[in-house]
Amino acid sequence: MPEASQLSRSRRPKWHYVAVGVGLIVVAVVLTVAWQILAAPNSAHAGVTPARVVVYFFGSLLFLLLIAGLVLIVMLLLREVRLNERQSNFVSAVTHELKTPVASLKLYLDTLEYRELPADRRSEFYRTMRQDIDRLNATINSVLNAAMYTDRPVAEPRPLDLARLVRRAVDLTRTRFQLPPDAIRCQSPERLMLAGDAQALETAVLNLLDNAVKYSKDQVQVEVEVWADEDGQAHVRVADHGVGMARTQLPFIFTRFYRIGAEVRRSRTGTGLGLFIVRSIVKGHHGTITADSPGPERGAAFTVSLPGLIPAADGEPAGEAAHV
Amino acid sequence: MSRILLVEDEEHLAAGIRFNLELDGYEVETIGDGLAALRRLAPETPEPTPPAPVDLVLLDVMLPGMDGFRIVERMRRAGNYAPVLMLTAKGRPEDLVEGLERGADDYLPKPFDLPVLLARVKGLIRRRDWTRGLGEGDAAASVRVGEAEIDFAGFELRRRGESFRLTLLEATLLRLLVQRRGEVVGKGEILEKVWNLNADTETRAVDNFVMRLRRYLEDDPARPRLLQTVRGVGYRLMQD
Numbered sequence: 112m113p114e115a116s117q118l119s120r121s122r123r124p125k126w127h128y129v130a131v132g133v134g135l136i137v138v139a140v141v142l143t144v145a146w147q148i149l150a151a152p153n154s155a156h157a158g159v160t161p162a163r164v165v166v167y168f169f170g171s172l173l174f175l176l177l178i179a180g181l182v183l184i185v186m187l188l189l190r191e192v193r194l195n196e197r198q199s200n201f202v203s204a205v206t207h208e209l210k211t212p213v214a215s216l217k218l219y220l221d222t223l224e225y226r227e228l229p230a231d232r233r234s235e236f237y238r239t240m241r242q243d244i245d246r247l248n249a250t251i252n253s254v255l256n257a258a259m260y261t262d263r264p265v266a267e268p269r270p271l272d273l274a275r276l277v278r279r280a281v282d283l284t285r286t287r288f289q290l291p292p293d294a295i296r297c298q299s300p301e302r303l304m305l306a307g308d309a310q311a312l313e314t315a316v317l318n319l320l321d322n323a324v325k326y327s328k329d330q331v332q333v334e335v336e337v338w339a340d341e342d343g344q345a346h347v348r349v350a351d352h353g354v355g356m357a358r359t360q361l362p363f364i365f366t367r368f369y370r371i372g373a374e375v376r377r378s379r380t381g382t383g384l385g386l387f388i389v390r391s392i393v394k395g396h397h398g399t400i401t402a403d404s405p406g407p408e409r410g411a412a413f414t415v416s417l418p419g420l421i422p423a424a425d426g427e428p429a430g431e432a433a434h435v
Numbered sequence: 436m437s438r439i440l441l442v443e444d445e446e447h448l449a450a451g452i453r454f455n456l457e458l459d460g461y462e463v464e465t466i467g468d469g470l471a472a473l474r475r476l477a478p479e480t481p482e483p484t485p486p487a488p489v490d491l492v493l494l495d496v497m498l499p500g501m502d503g504f505r506i507v508e509r510m511r512r513a514g515n516y517a518p519v520l521m522l523t524a525k526g527r528p529e530d531l532v533e534g535l536e537r538g539a540d541d542y543l544p545k546p547f548d549l550p551v552l553l554a555r556v557k558g559l560i561r562r563r564d565w566t567r568g569l570g571e572g573d574a575a576a577s578v579r580v581g582e583a584e585i586d587f588a589g590f591e592l593r594r595r596g597e598s599f600r601l602t603l604l605e606a607t608l609l610r611l612l613v614q615r616r617g618e619v620v621g622k623g624e625i626l627e628k629v630w631n632l633n634a635d636t637e638t639r640a641v642d643n644f645v646m647r648l649r650r651y652l653e654d655d656p657a658r659p660r661l662l663q664t665v666r667g668v669g670y671r672l673m674q675d
Binding site for chain 2: 203206207210211212213214215216217218219221222225226236239242243
């Protein structure tokens with residue numbers, strides 16, 4: 112079927128170029144080795160002249176330069192190809208995330224319009240439609256946040272209570288996913304003052320909680336911890352017992368548009384922007400974020416560390432823990 | 436009562452579609468996972484009590500486990516020729532063509548209009564019945580074309596001891612050409628009647644299907660005697 116094969120060819124043509132590049136590197140390495148053997152000054156067939164030594168030396172240098180150049184080009188190409196794939200995955204994911212709730216809204220509107228429905232059925236449909244609108248709104252927000260927080264340091268850091276902010280985010284997440292109180296356990300000091308952008312940090316914490324719930328298995332069990340250390344840094348740790356990930360995937364998860372697995376077999380909602388937004392916000396606060404997972408099916412933990420701690424004024428019980 | 440298998444992982448859509456199909460009198464079975472759908476449509480080992488055969492499959496493309504394109508391909512290879520209507524957010528013409536090429540019978544981009552969905556479902560089931568010769572009109576269940584014996588009811592074509600399974604689209608196209616034997620049938624008309632597409636859709640699907648039919652019917656598919664191309668107009672199935 113010519114059309115189907117043409118389509119698949121036009122979709123991922125660049126991997127062929129990477130293969131050509133790798134082939135060229137192999138050829139260059141073989142040539143270099145051959146040069147080492149044939150042109151070596153101590154070769155038995157020829158006398159050792161200074162000119163020969165010079166030729167050998169510069170020849171070897173040029174070969175090494177050639178290999179280094181090729182490796183550099185292939186690495187750049189590989190990066191481009193990966194970005195390209197991620198971008199097309201992103202378009203695919205956003206298309207799905209935007210169109211699915213729209214399709215659902217349209218279907219329920221049509222149903223309400225064309226069918227005679229009893230009142231309880233109607234209110235059930237309204238509830239479904241409201242959830243679709245929330246989902247649509249969440250996708251729009253994540254795309255907007257990604258644009259807003261990319262490569263931008265916080266313009267005006269203001270004092271904020273990180274402990275309260277995290278507790279609020281936990282409450283909000285519980286409500287949003289209709290979770291029992293003990294599904295997300297939160298341990299935080301009463302107060303933890305920090306200079307930063309409250310709205311951005313709340314977005315970051317909400318994204319982490321969202322992920323923790325989304326990638327949980329049947330039972331949601333998330334632990335959140337907030338603490339300050341002696342170096343003047345505040346830390347927020349969100350740990351889940353969900354699907355986790357392989358160690359090889361850890362370096363990529365903060366990359367824009369990155370999602371584990373093939374998009375066409377998507378099993379979780381999302382656009383691949385969540386962790387990228389979190390990292391952008393944390394970077395905007397000059398902080399760091401680390402991820403850890405013991406392996407697939409064994410949960411994951413994310414730790415955000417932020418500088419800019421404001422020491423508690425005398426007499427305030429900063430270190431006392433509060434449980435929510 | 437016709438039985439419809441709905442393969443859709445988005446709960447809201449699945450519930451809404453199911454609700455409407457049931458109101459229209461169909462029996463609906465829902466599966467939300469690609470691998471489970473494949474097991475249902477193309478079981479690897481025959482089950483002791485085989486489930487009821489489905490009359491129509493509504494298939495999403497993006498599914499956990501296995502995507503819709505591969506499901507339709509695998510079920511066709513396993514010999515399941517139930518009509519498949521693909522539903523997907525990927526609405527570009529290339530996606531549409533890919534779906535049809537892989538063996539789907541119709542394609543509806545999301546978001547869709549409810550009346551359109553219901554009409555397509557009804558249309559596909561009617562078309563299958565028409566192709567089989569079970570529907571209205573004078574359609575015979577079995578026809579001779581050249582040396583080939585076409586059994587529309589069983590979606591089978593036999594020629595010189597060889598037998599070929601026909602997909603719903605192949606059978607419907609053949610049915611249309613048989614019904615209008617001796618006349619030239621335009622490409623636009625074929626797209627409308629067989630594929631349910633606009634007459635001016637840019638696709639080589641018709642040409643590809645005609646080539647496939649020639650492989651079944653002709654001695655030399657490169658120099659067709661029975662199924663001829665009328666350049667710039669369409670195709671004609673010659674009288675014997």
